[in-house]
Amino acid sequence: MSDAFSTGLDRNDANFAALTPISFLNRAAFVFPQKPSVVYGDRRFTWKETAERCRRFASALRKRGVGKNDTVSVMLPNVPALFESHFGPAMAGAVVNTLNTRLDAEAIAFMLDHAEAKVLLTDREFSKIIGKALTLMTGPKPLIIDVDDSTFSGGEFLGSIEYEAFLAEGDPNFKPEKLTDEWDAISLNYTSGTTGNPKGVVYHHRGAYLNGINNIVSWGMPPHAVYLWTLPMFHCNGWCFPWTMAANAGVNVCLRRVDPKMVFDLIRNEKVTHMCGAPIVYGMLINDDPKNHVGIDHKVEGLIAGAAPPAAIIEGAEKIGIGITHVYGLTETYGPASVCAKQAEWDAEDLPRRAELNGRQGVTTLLQEDIDVVDLVEFKPVPHDGKTMGEIVFRGNITMKGYLKNLRATQECFAGGWFRTGDLAVIEPDGYVKIKDRSKDIIISGGENISSLEVEDVLYRHKDVLAAAVVATPDEKWGEVPCAFIELREGAEPTQEDLLDHCRTHLARFKVPKLFVFGALPKTSTGKIQKFVLREKAKSAEAIK
Template sequence: MGNAYLTGLDRNRANYAPLTPLSFLARSADVFPHKTSVIYNELRYTWGQTAERCRRLASALQKRGIVKNDTVAVMLPNIPAMFEAHFGIPMSGAVLNTLNTRLDAEAIAFTLDHGEAKILLTDREYSKIIAKALDLMTGPKPVVIDVDDPSYVGGAFLGEIEYEAFLAEGDPGFEPAPLDDEWDAIALNYTSGTTGNPKGVVYHHRGAYLNGVNNIVSWGMQPHAVYLWTLPMFHCNGWCFPWTMAANAGVNVCIRRIDPKQIFALIREHKVSHFCGAPIVHGMLINADPADQAGIDHPVAALIAGAAPPAAIIEGMEKLGVSITHVYGLTETYGPASVCAKQAEWDSESLAKRAELNGRQGVRSLLQEGIDVLDTMHFQPVPHDGQTMGEIVFRGNIVMKGYLKNERATDESFAGGWFRTGDLAVIDPDGYVKIKDRSKDVIISGGENISSIEVEDVLYRHKDVLAAAVVATPDEKWGEVPCAFIELREGADPTQEELLEHCRAHLARFKVPKLFIFGPLPKTSTGKIQKFILREKARSAEAIG
């Protein structure tokens, strides 16, 4: 009798289907074909129309020779084509690679080469940087398809066909091949290159499906939510929210760029119920013109992540009437994988205390198996005392497959049976995780990771720089910005403007230090720069105007 459950109870088509977020789109199109799916300026699509456009995209890609596990890259803002790419590209069997629109041409070229992109969809706004990136590529160049957003004036066409004409080539009745394995890759996202070149993080259909649902459950989203796209869809696939909104059969309100006045106007006009963003976005809303903030009389919920948000940000958003939930994760965890789950007893605390409690990285989200803080010496859990530091680790289905073409980095990140984040934290007595420091000296500015090593390497290439160390300094707008401490060669006397221009020539703009401080660098007896001393100095320094 002990083996009865092992015979005759096999997996088959009737009782098993691989998990894929593509099923969310199919369901919403079947059940709610006439409900609004996308709003962008005067443009409106229904879920039936969005599904048809995605089928056309998948069909057109296959007609151009795209096969399973080919990479299709996109360089797009938060417009309808970007949302459609999250379904149409994987429906074709390809892997979606959303490019960070804030990166320089060198980084884009590396990404296109490393990911072996066969096709690239790009908006006219980025034509200059894409043209340079294509010239810098060392491998075969992708076929370029231009996306012509009528609301943008400028730029140039680089490809042989425009997006709408490309969709017209596709079959509206296209039927994607059934997914054989939910472990198949669905997306490729690149880290911000915190240790040299960016690493390609591979997502699978299973994880995308689960985090898509996880967002609904952990946030308590009601059906048919109205979601404003203030979070870049290129960033961890918009924290999986394109798939979330298809599961929710909600409304995607697209916005091309972050503008507080427009954000408040859209919230009022469309009764936006949910949005996400890094602390910088929330800070911009808090500091917006009070006239723009006025007139919102319905419940609005927001997720905040990125650098640990200052309590003042959470407090400020609550004063605006926006309910804030803090989440934490990395590119390697599909975006948010932990949540600062609110406890009922926190409601009786002062606003300042609630903001402090809500500012922690929290506990594992519902569909993530585990989060812990392990001491870096013995890799054992730290006590829940709010004092003992260790490294944050994750385990579960909402963790990447691994790094593309980088087996060594993959093995290192999974050492010990956990995904090692590199972030140092404590666990409070109530079991909530709170970040204290970052083991890799990563600077998180406006939600984007900046490697101090990368910036230092650029500074060291300046003829007048003897030694350089880069640390984070607080910034009201960006959360953190790079601060460079420079030890000059004897007799050298460069201006700050000279160093600024040097960095601007070799770094993306958001990675350029906002502050330069000259003088001898504090070192240990073995010559190692003591960054903890510099961090203290940077906290009281004033950024360049």
């Protein structure tokens, strides 16, 4: 075998550069220095200014002794400092850890200890939680930096320095050391585990770079898009969109919290072109007062993920001018790793069928290597028949390094050479993946499998249903049967019989819920319905009747 193609053809500075999203920021600042980068209320920055602020951030961290693989934790809403935290720490060689702002003090204390956080940026809104978390920590306390957002009143400062003063300590001409290994960690995200301690998911520079580009290519984003932060930036690093928007040299329109009227005002005033969110976010917009979106004459593109979106959400979004593209992924896959790639022939279908096609989890995004559905017993690919259920698995560059300080869990999730998601799905004849349920959410009634997602999709089509979640409740005859928790639209008062009739029209008899419970549904900060809470309630059907 000839070695002609390897002899003397080695990597060198001229033909190889480690992939890092820091390069996106550098390019945006050089090529488009005066284009807007970040908008938040009256505050507006250009890409030149944002790059300078991130260099100051990195320099100030270095002066405080923060270096390679040190953790910089962040407890912030979607404000400019959180966007800058996706670059400043990385420039210093550190790892950013964006904390879920809806977690309790015990969970935050665990994460700060587990991550060995050296620095913590925090907002006054979370001072009670952070204050308590700091008292619960068992390890060294981090340096606390307060981010003072003038749009929020209340809370208290906990740190020794405010963020803007901290940036002033840094050098605007700071030059980061050249990254030599793209496998180096860039961020740490904790899973929202329902039992036991959350696991720390580690991303590398290579994956962040690739998914940053992936979002542009797989979504077809034009240059200089105007992106509204309806998605929590702490969640999977905002599905990697902080890095995407630097690559795109677009505009980040920051939003402290999702308020439908404010969302429509920003879409109108800032000419927002793109946004992301869970189904609950789009549901809020669909059900908002129609007067609030008067005067918006341009189409907005929206990515939707989280739970498999009901077709009714996709239909409703289209009716108010938001074109939905469904993506799927997990914290472990940097957020979106598959996309329901639209086919031209779908345009000829009526809206309900189009929504059904667009609601699938689809195929891999361009820069993820592979997705499959495998048999749970033999770990072999299932046939493309739309019926045979198995577990969704991923592999490729857009998959985490592993779980921090948890070798066993890392080995288990990568068993068989794939990342195992725990989501159950089929592959339809056209090769598109369609989730049927989480393995723990399948309802087995009299030996028959019932997909909670299928029942929920039917419930969402009832005119009075704002949100729905279906879980198993014990049954003496069938073992378990579906129990539906329903959040109603304002002013709606359907009877249980109304919903039964609706479900009987669209579902096989054994799939119809035997019990309906009305009330607000518990949700995570990213809009996902907390089914584990509902499963606990449903264990005693008599208690909730």
